[in-house]
Amino acid sequence: MTPVTRMEIIASSAELAKILASLDQVGVPSYTVVRNVVGKGQQGQVTDDLVMSMLDNVYVIAFFPPDLTQRVTEVVRPILNKFGGICYLSDATEIRSTLRVAST
Amino acid sequence: MTPVTRMEIIASSAELAKILASLDQVGVPSYTVVRNVVGKGQQGQVTDDLVMSMLDNVYVIAFFPPDLTQRVTEVVRPILNKFGGICYLSDATEIRSTLRVAST
Amino acid sequence: MTPVTRMEIIASSAELAKILASLDQVGVPSYTVVRNVVGKGQQGQVTDDLVMSMLDNVYVIAFFPPDLTQRVTEVVRPILNKFGGICYLSDATEIRSTLRVAST
Amino acid sequence: MDISLVLSNVLTPPILFFFLGMLAVFAKSDLEIPQPIPKLFSLYLLFAIGFKGGVELVKSGVSLEVLLTLSAAVLMSVVVPIYTFFILRRKLDPYNAAAIAATYGSISAVTFITASSFLQEIGLQYDGYMVAALALMESPAIIIGLILVKIYAAKTNDQEFSWSEVIREACLNSSVFLLIGSLVIGALTGEHGWKFLSPFTQDIFYGVLTLFLLDMGLVAARRIKDLQKAGAFLISFGVLVPILNAAIGIAIAKLIGLSEGDALLFCVLCASASYIAVPAAMRLTVPEANPSLYISTALAVTFPFNIIVGIPLYFYVIRLFWP
Amino acid sequence: MDISLVLSNVLTPPILFFFLGMLAVFAKSDLEIPQPIPKLFSLYLLFAIGFKGGVELVKSGVSLEVLLTLSAAVLMSVVVPIYTFFILRRKLDPYNAAAIAATYGSISAVTFITASSFLQEIGLQYDGYMVAALALMESPAIIIGLILVKIYAAKTNDQEFSWSEVIREACLNSSVFLLIGSLVIGALTGEHGWKFLSPFTQDIFYGVLTLFLLDMGLVAARRIKDLQKAGAFLISFGVLVPILNAAIGIAIAKLIGLSEGDALLFCVLCASASYIAVPAAMRLTVPEANPSLYISTALAVTFPFNIIVGIPLYFYVIRLFWP
Amino acid sequence: MDISLVLSNVLTPPILFFFLGMLAVFAKSDLEIPQPIPKLFSLYLLFAIGFKGGVELVKSGVSLEVLLTLSAAVLMSVVVPIYTFFILRRKLDPYNAAAIAATYGSISAVTFITASSFLQEIGLQYDGYMVAALALMESPAIIIGLILVKIYAAKTNDQEFSWSEVIREACLNSSVFLLIGSLVIGALTGEHGWKFLSPFTQDIFYGVLTLFLLDMGLVAARRIKDLQKAGAFLISFGVLVPILNAAIGIAIAKLIGLSEGDALLFCVLCASASYIAVPAAMRLTVPEANPSLYISTALAVTFPFNIIVGIPLYFYVIRLFWP
Ligand SMILES: Nc1ncnc2c1ncn2[C@@H]1O[C@H](COP(=O)(O)O)[C@@H](O)[C@H]1O
Numbered sequence A, B, C: 001m002t003p004v005t006r007m008e009i010i011a012s013s014a015e016l017a018k019i020l021a022s023l024d025q026v027g028v029p030s031y032t033v034v035r036n037v038v039g040k041g042q043q044g045q046v047t048d049d050l051v052m053s054m055l056d057n058v059y060v061i062a063f064f065p066p067d068l069t070q071r072v073t074e075v076v077r078p079i080l081n082k083f084g085g086i087c088y089l090s091d092a093t094e095i096r097s098t099l100r101v102a103s104t
Numbered sequence D, E, F: 001m002d003i004s005l006v007l008s009n010v011l012t013p014p015i016l017f018f019f020l021g022m023l024a025v026f027a028k029s030d031l032e033i034p035q036p037i038p039k040l041f042s043l044y045l046l047f048a049i050g051f052k053g054g055v056e057l058v059k060s061g062v063s064l065e066v067l068l069t070l071s072a073a074v075l076m077s078v079v080v081p082i083y084t085f086f087i088l089r090r091k092l093d094p095y096n097a098a099a100i101a102a103t104y105g106s107i108s109a110v111t112f113i114t115a116s117s118f119l120q121e122i123g124l125q126y127d128g129y130m131v132a133a134l135a136l137m138e139s140p141a142i143i144i145g146l147i148l149v150k151i152y153a154a155k156t157n158d159q160e161f162s163w164s165e166v167i168r169e170a171c172l173n174s175s176v177f178l179l180i181g182s183l184v185i186g187a188l189t190g191e192h193g194w195k196f197l198s199p200f201t202q203d204i205f206y207g208v209l210t211l212f213l214l215d216m217g218l219v220a221a222r223r224i225k226d227l228q229k230a231g232a233f234l235i236s237f238g239v240l241v242p243i244l245n246a247a248i249g250i251a252i253a254k255l256i257g258l259s260e261g262d263a264l265l266f267c268v269l270c271a272s273a274s275y276i277a278v279p280a281a282m283r284l285t286v287p288e289a290n291p292s293l294y295i296s297t298a299l300a301v302t303f304p305f306n307i308i309v310g311i312p313l314y315f316y317v318i319r320l321f322w323p
């Protein structure tokens, strides 16, 4: 039952690669991505009815140790400067499964 | 690093328009929508195997200043009376990006 | 405004049936499932570009009374032993709608 | 009854793929057809059947027979929900009774399409205006269902009941809209449009129907466990009411003087129950009713019954009474 | 102007289904075509048009006429964004002006395809190499748009501006890539490939186009409310600039000596505006511009104008000037 | 080896679109075909190939040749995983060795389909029952793979190993199920069903295959970076083992006395490796193995090798030995 930080980023799908690369770089190698989400924010409405999916959002969730929080924040913030997008943090508790079948 | 309230609503997709209009009305203009989610609740199982998508759920996430919480709650509650659906609140911290490229 | 526990599970879609059955069994009959999510974790990258969807992840969200937490954790943990997957808990507050139209 | 007739219906790719879909669920195969693929098939089928109907409607013109048939169709979609409501009330609360009644007053486009493929395979003609009857039978049943709720259920909650919304939902739901729209466009563009569209709307139609029935088999089989909740009453209802409605339909067809092919389509319209448009409308307007009851009865009982046993059975009866 | 010409364009299934889609939105029907179905249609259309163009290009060979046409196409996609930029600057900031200018310098593949269906219906030939012109007009407009931003907008933020990324986005975005790829493959496999692929790329083409225009009608109508933001200036821009560009296009076509069919396609390329490739590129490279302005003007004004009024109008004019 | 043979295979739309897909990834174009579009294509291909196989199987009847071929097919899908397991064990742990071995014992339906298109293009006949061989080779390899794990890997964790689940997964996974189901339905409905379905299952088949190979090119190229993990050993394995298996396959085909066309299909079955059904089954039953190893070797090495070089190469050899 380790305490962790839960980060949620919602941003343009155009930025996904950059976001994931940054997370990796500061030591957050694990994340989950929900694609094709839509929404509204400062930049206006985002819908996905156009044919090319460039214009929809992605919802990225990552859990990581609290002491990484500052570095993660620093690296994510500038990416959101370009197209907008949001980032929120909250607290969570990790239920580690004790026994993981080693895969490699 | 501003504290915000994180609201999650899961409801029938038939109510999406009404929910978003209510959020707008009480001053929560920003949100994210994950469509085509399924689940089980008091009203039973929700699947999306039928052709018309009327019957699936949507998952709405909105972050807003804590002082709006009561008004938001008041306006969302009656909508969930008709078809069911749920609404939960939790705390989060906002990472505002300092510099936003002005868009308009 | 009841306090509840918010559980998030992200796991291989192959395990979805087992996870939902376990939740049911320990008295968590309500949940939401976001399908076709992708991500990266200890087991490496999960993408959904292959034709059979066996290889993507599901994101399960369930809210339940805090006193159930331990039993839920016990039952979910062993499932994640096989294919990996993660489980996190956090706190939330429930906004119950006062009047529910009786359905049956 | 001629067993070869049943076989010639059952031994066609669409019906066999329907069985294959059911088998996949029972055998616990992981075969599935994810959304929106079935939605694509269904859009295509409504588009193609509507367009073809329009083209042929304009070819044949609007005769007295056409008007009589369309009136009879609307009449059936009004009468069926009323009489079935009182049968259903004996076991169910007014909400569920009205929702199921509306379901049976309306129609299933895929059952209709399967019947028209059946006719095509045995080489029998039918008229394009039958598609207009199909389109006209969706909305009245929904409206009657809601009137029944209004009269027989003392609504205690303060939910306002917006008639304009109800009518819109009944007349503009996506299936009705696409069907009527395609029909009108078919009528407007006629032979000329047909020449360009028919490789798409005609030639591959049967194949798309076959794949769609594979999916319907999957979906119907998954719904079968819901039937426990429905119980013996609803299951018998789901078989007997279609037979009764088909019988009435055949009688009307005889009266109007329809051809054999048209008579089959007309009675299949009467006998079939909606599992797409009406459920969507009921979910919105009668949230008190339990969707698993009305969807699973229409989908897991009446739909398979009609496409497997009903179509050849009704046709057998028609053969008996037609010269 | 011959009214029967407008009617013969409007009374075709693709255009009528476009109207049906718009009507669905205005009437608040819940008809929708969820992603990725429209994406499938659009992949198919680009694939089919590109492949056919390649096959025919190799049949006709590369003549002086071909080279002149392709050069004129590229020239137009360079000149149009420049002159429209200065018109737009009178009311808009440089970011939005450049983004809209790029949109109008580029082309709309569906408008082109609709025009070629129009030719096919009235039985007029056109040449395969026009597809090459289509493919060549997407990228230059994007690059010119970005150069305009670079020159006229004093970028204050530290965002680096990567030219290599810009060129890649302009030349390798999915529409351009698929179109050119299919064209090259069509040219490589020629008649032999055509024999095997044409039932798929040719016969059902018109049907897929029709369904796709149904979706475009839905999408365009949903964008119409965005036009309030655009205002009277942009709406008139969205009608007048296409007419002007079409006129220039017709003049060039006359000069080069194109056939009637090719002239129509060429002027439609000049008159149309991109609502897929360029918006995606602009969103990435000029985030300061407001997407709802450039998308809704191209999609909710220019696109419907072109396919409903423009195509028959331009063709009428061509008829006047061609022997 | 006759270079024109390679060219006549490579210069076909399906193979060229496969390259185009790879190129899109290498050139960093944003071309993508989102799910469930590829799933739709794959459902269609299995449905169409199975149905056609069934129709032709019933036409040709079940001769001794058919029985011999089917037995040989099953035998190969048992023997290949066993011998390759011991090769793989020299570098890999038993879990990964067994998973990869199973992959190569099984087959790739798309490789088979590409080979049959190749035959169709050069105008050579093949028999419908080869599809039955295709269907029969998926399951045994999976079961053998699991037996190998059971014997050679000392399972220390308490995971129970449910044989019934394994057999179900091996025999009822969606590809096998749909293929066999369509085959049986094709056999049941024969010429009559064929008449109605062939515009869908036959005429547009080649086009759908072409688009599907475009997607396979995208997917394979994205997997290529995973090959670093696989290393030189697995990459050579992915080229040499198919050649060896093809050679065995050709020898068996000669022994049984198959026609040239059937011999090519048979040896392609032996040479190909599964990247859909088996990986899904292995992921479920041998979670200890690393999916990126078995998927990327089959998909990014063996699949391209077979469709580009393998098919014409094997055919060249067959030409040498057949009269
Ligand atoms: N307060 C919020 N709550 C939830 N989602 C948001 C919020 N603000 C922005 N978003 C999402 O983030 C996307 C980009 O936000 P923005 O940059 O503010 O336009 C929007 O389209 C929404 O999907």
Ligand SMILES: Nc1ncnc2c1ncn2[C@@H]1O[C@H](COP(=O)(O)O)[C@@H](O)[C@H]1O
Pocket (backbone or CB within 6 Å): B010, B011, B012, B038, B039, B040, B041, B042, B043, B044, B045, B046, B057, B083, B084, B085, B086, C030, C031, C032, C033, C061, C062, C063, C064
């Ligand atoms: N406790 C819960 N945790 C997560 N999701 C829930 C919960 N309760 C309900 N839901 C979701 O909300 C939908 C409507 O809930 P209900 O009105 O209770 O049937 C369900 O179909 C679920 O997707």
Ligand SMILES: Nc1ncnc2c1ncn2[C@@H]1O[C@H](COP(=O)(O)O)[C@@H](O)[C@H]1O
Pocket (backbone or CB within 6 Å): A030, A031, A032, A033, A061, A062, A063, A064, C010, C011, C012, C038, C039, C040, C041, C042, C043, C044, C045, C046, C057, C083, C084, C085, C086
């Ligand atoms: N720390 C994390 N934050 C968010 N998602 C994660 C995290 N760790 C794992 N996941 C998700 O859970 C899946 C399985 O994780 P694993 O078993 O660690 O490979 C991954 O593919 C991710 O989608």
Ligand code: NA
Pocket (backbone or CB within 6 Å): D080, D103, D104, D105, D106, D107, D245, D269, D270, D271, D272, D273
């Ligand atoms: Na009925």
Ligand code: NA
Pocket (backbone or CB within 6 Å): E080, E103, E104, E105, E106, E107, E245, E269, E270, E271, E272, E273
């Ligand atoms: Na233009």
Ligand code: NA
Pocket (backbone or CB within 6 Å): F080, F103, F104, F105, F106, F107, F245, F269, F270, F271, F272, F273
């Ligand atoms: Na093999």
